Amino acid sequence: MKVLVLGGSGYLGRALLTHIDELDCAIDVVVRSEAGARKVKTASARAGVFDTLDVTGRAYDHIINLVADCGRGDILLSDVVRANLIYPLALVETLAFGAVLNVSTALPELYSNYSLSKRMLERSLVRVAARKDARVLNVQVHNMYGPGSDETNLVTSLISRMRGSKPIMLSSCTNSRDFVYIDDVVGALSALCFRIDRIAQLSTVQVGSGLPVRLRALVEKLQAKIGTSSEIVYGARRDNIHEMPVLAADLTAIAATGWKPAWSLDAGLDATIRSLKT
Template structure:
């Protein structure tokens, strides 16, 4: 049977997409490394196929020989915070290109890419996460310019948040400090604005694209957010309100990063046209996140 290949399946977003695909009875194969932590997908283990990628032997040919893969949902990424540029390029550029090359030798029909709002043309001069954003741009250029014989869809994601994200992510880090009622939480002035979007809404955007793929152009991009931005300060204060934390919020205690994007908001009209809209307002999403984190 035709398979959907998902990369980054043990990550925050990828694991939630995997669970939703399995719930909806899609045939899925998850591509992971031998060193991957499978904790996030233990609950659905056995309901999908697991393929271990061997970087040394590069066994992608075996993957495509064993499975009839028509769709790839690519969520794997390297942010490059503590990685060499060569590692960032290997993960964010070379690896997905190899997937496409092997896929085109067989049954590949669709490639759904996960991108970042940092890569919007209007932010091209931003220095923040430079090697990461540049690597995403390099691959997108390849995907859209070299694409032949398959559909290419780019999902440009705004600031995703939700339960069980990595501890070093901003929302998770601040939330955990609040839940522990740390004496003081150091923050920037928080005036920069972000389109915060709950992860469950993002997962539903992927599924909406998948279900409507026949009506989508061969080369397409969708921005995924709530369609409105709020200041980081407002968002943090909303978390403090929902946690009833006793922590003191010290805005301005940390310098704002050089090259920080001051305001980002998604144009969600194209997704609306597919029948998708965000379900969760920020207060409801934060409350749900807290409840699940405290279980």
């Protein structure tokens, strides 16, 4: 099996590449900078590293799209759309492929510029795959966390601020989210690659724990594990009007591959906390 990974220098990409020896396939990775190439080679010496022009027109069994610009700060919607929609779409349209595994988000479309751009790509890839008579799986990943994530990640940010006894300004945190450990996401992508014939040709597949947790309960759980003296202020930040009261993964589709999450929330949080002590 020959696989092309887009966005392989990011958090999930590097985690996937560290498992390359367990996967019976050849993996090429597209990078757009020397820094990205170094990150890929650090994660896996076996992966082929190419720039966009090097892979244009090639054929692959699977393309895994992990490109993700979360659009934080003052970044414009047009810039987020260029990163998350135009760039991967323009590349995929030049390639021959059997399937695209497009890693997306479970957040509501209007939640953020990021989620809007990801939904636009989901719909666009369905049209491209239909024209090429190929498969497309839009893999909607819930709140991913674990060792190696940076402080834009909610869990990592909370742990870091609690360990530094820094004040934490939060929304009301009355809503519930589904948190999924990084190793489980890697396992899900592997299962989808090798058992893709068990999934309908044009499908949305959700990846998560299937067990939502109230955000305030998550914060309190981390408080107890870390023993922090941080001041935590609920309601200091405005709630997102597009936030859903409960957001949890529907694992029905991915269950056809035999995959199920292996990490409990407590075990995943403990592993993440340990990783941040070094």
